[in-house]
Amino acid sequence: MAGVPANLEDMLKDAHLPALLTAMVHITGDTGWLRPEWAPTYNPMDRADLGIPEERQAEARKAVAEAIRTHLGGKPLQMANPDTATLRRQMDFVAGAPIPEQYVDFLVDELTLDGRSTKDPQFEQPQLKAAARKLNVLVIGAGMSGLLAGIRLSQAGVPFQIVDKNADVGGTWFENTYPGCRVDNSNHMYSYSFEPNHLWPQHFSPQPVLLEYFRGIAAKYDLRKHIRFETLVESLAWDDGRAVWRATLNGKDGRTEIVEANAVITAVGQLNRPRMPDIPGLGSFEGPAFHSAEWRHDVDLKGKRVGVIGTGASAYQFVPEIAPEVASLTVFQRTPPWGLPVPHYHDDVPDNMKWVLEHVPYFDKWYRFYLFWMTTEGFLPMVKSDPAWTGPATAVGPENAMLREMATLSLQAQIADRPDLADKVIPQYPIGGKRAVLDNGVWIAALKRDNVSLVTDKVTEITAKGVRTADGVEHEFDVLIYGTGFQASNFLSFLKVKGRGGRDLHETWGGDAKAYLGMTVPGFPNFFITYGPNTNIVVNGSIIFFSECSVRYIVGCLKLLAESGARALEPKKAVHDDFNRRVDEANAGWAWGSPHVSSWYKNSFGRVSQNWPFGLIDYWRATLAPNPDDFVLEKTPEPVA
Template structure:
């Protein structure tokens, strides 16, 4: 039991609205939801409630009494409040009434009872028997692949995971550049059913993320199902037997063919580094590498270093290496929007960790607050207003307000360096490109005397440096590419031959599309996680999307088991109608606005990455597959 001082420290660190909601569970007293205690949040804040000091002290004092009673043995009086009370609690924590249409969605995400719609439903004996006859191949052992393995295991479906790396973790295994960390709050960037109350920071660094996913893999004994250092070179659909044949290649060159009833790709969108097509690439005589393939054997201390790109990765590693190098030249095409998040590098207070671990339901309500405020609650700020006739630097009134707030924060940081101002405040709308989280370290690095920001276009890489359009050669000992990934080239490097011998990349012709981001006509029993148009821009954690996708995929396997079908293939009309809606909707957001180029758009200018609706829409669309959306082929033939 915590001593008095420890409990006081914990309460001082509490997110008070989440604490109040937890007290309703502890006491079964809904009068905790006092109107005068309703929070008034500031956009992008760490959860400041706007409550007077007296009210905050009152909440903490009353909560202390209730928590002490619980720790002394008092029973938890309201583990599952009725729906009406839950609605009041959600409104209270959100600081405003939540639309009724969101109620079932958010109650499911809260999972107060300990279960949710994302749990596999394979309880019936006939389904269990059918599940045992299925075999699924999962490609990738990162966040999504591990999730698929967990849910398939829970459903009793046989599966194997093939991973090209030597360990689990995906992006959190591969990306080891200095400063690498998550840019979504860790208490939301984790599986909903596997919270981690010990995250060291609100936005923890890469080693902590890798530790988390390794821990999850160990808990669910997933490594016994994984072939490491093995690549899937090709997939071929056997129409006569309705199975996929996968050609595997091990590290030692040994090849093997395996079969599966279904295939799930979980390879991500941001896994193939992009090297820009600049004259002279490859001629630089010093060490040159992409941030995703960081050369830890290259000592940067005292060196002249050139960094090409100012995207999310550079935003993290430039402040880390700037103090170590002799001179750093940063080449910028367009500046990123930095959204003010002062606690980006801050530790989670020990008191907060204590509350998350020891006070029932506090963790759920804290995650709920993060979920709402950084997802659906934030989304309207990047929505385009119909008929907007304001400045072209915004797409609507709310977007303009967000722009002015973010621009003011950036300008304040360079008040002592007015020469930097025109080059650090973007001219495109907030949300047009991927925004980053700003706590001052980026502009602090650019203001260092040994750092130079160059905005002239690069025309050539020379053996000794980088040449810009003004004819200046910028010398360098080391060249680092922070130039992102080939995001629109979905499943590049994997040959997938579907029905009729048609290859997936030929079918896409460079413009990848899928129904709900998961399945495409001509490729039965083939599912993608984090596929086309399932990326999220400003509204939340990609783990949410992966959990929804895996729920749908497991539901598709259940549909096969229930119907006795051996194959399911999305109908062409369903697929095409969906993509028409997606393309039209993407035009209504900052990232779809004309004149803004980003990795969200493919070579045809189409937004191939982003989901243009709310999270609630993806949640509803993926609750379960609609049999009418698919052509089902009967009479399964199990894989030996």
């Protein structure tokens, strides 16, 4: 039997068994694969533990192997599209528990068994197609969201061009090249829902692999012909009389150019402008000094005395990478990060698993469904504030305290031989209050090295020779690296935007960016933001999911323009204001909204301007299609007789 490995049963040990068994329903047409004794009972802190006895697993894999051999030997699929009752059973089986009814349509849409989704543009009618061809859209940014916008606009038949300041696609995965840079969301979810990759080399891929994925996407959808690289959009101005945006572009040759578009989509992300700390003497260090997002590969760290300021997500990744090669490494920490135990964070995806993903029909969809459901709400209930909580301020509720205890036990096990580190690495703020990182032990292992020091005294000054701390000690270095994050709350800070009547976007925001559904702003017609205010996620889901929902909604707005014959739309101020009021009220009920916690989730006013405070399902529902009643639609003026 060509193409079927002789050791198939052994190969299946690396595949997610509940997803395999569910795929067998499609292959054989038999729902008997969904046996109660084969159903998983997941451990939320150990995704490798299926809760199925080993003998049962062996029994199931033997049966699966035989069914796969039969199918690959020439027997066709028996149940490509199961009925609703069967599909519900399959979903419950993979999830390990009954899925609440309100999630079913949302999850079926994400599963896309028939290859179709609500995220696919619906521009089939001839009149609509003709109206779409008359539109012209400017997309700013060729990263994950910009490429996605290009794909969907192309599918809808809407003319567009993409402008990017970089020399290639990829956005954050083009710009961030520091050692150890990788995604912190499982790659089988951190990829477009309609473009799975069965050959991801690792569960959480490093930057070069992610960049190649997005380069491949740009090539497959022939997007490069629409992209102007090394071009900066300096300003946007709305022409009230003609209802178009006039964009001033600055090309790589230094020349400026004005282009016009009916609509603008910004796809520039939140985490792309490095934030330098407000420390006296900044810039006075005489040696090489750089931010991790602008890594200097021309600076050889081997044998050097290196100082690192900051212990956020980037430092958490690059410190373990550089620690073995430097002479000494001193890490200056203001507050420690919470690490969520993910033992396989650096692990390769086994070749056996890749084979199953590629060759067993529907396995890839059900495996992704498993990952998606487990993180749809994820740890969300465990970072919810309980108004009745009277426990210590290190937690915001009983479930949060339980999650804290589990994460603390993991950290304590890693420092059992170094109790002196306990006060330095175990946070005293509620888990979820700041961005958590994925912990597989390499961070603590790096801090325990003989050539690494963790300093928690406040940095008071940058000197010519290094860093001075509050205890008066001057730490001397050869190289200084800032791992101090990004200007997350300064949305679109690089871009001058003048809306209706010359209204300035940043003056309108006054440093406190707000948008309806994170995408549209009153007074700025046909102006759409992806990954805008309050669309960040903390412990649940993938940001690609949010981008797919946002782009679906934005394309829906363009469809509304085409269908209605309007030339402009903008959200009603009352709708915008009511939405943001509800967002603020809801954000106060989470760990990250606690008044006792400061983080980049909050802007200079102390308002949580980053995070979405509801479930993924709520954003999915809210972005299915724009409600015309939410908008002011401007019709084309009648010609004067």
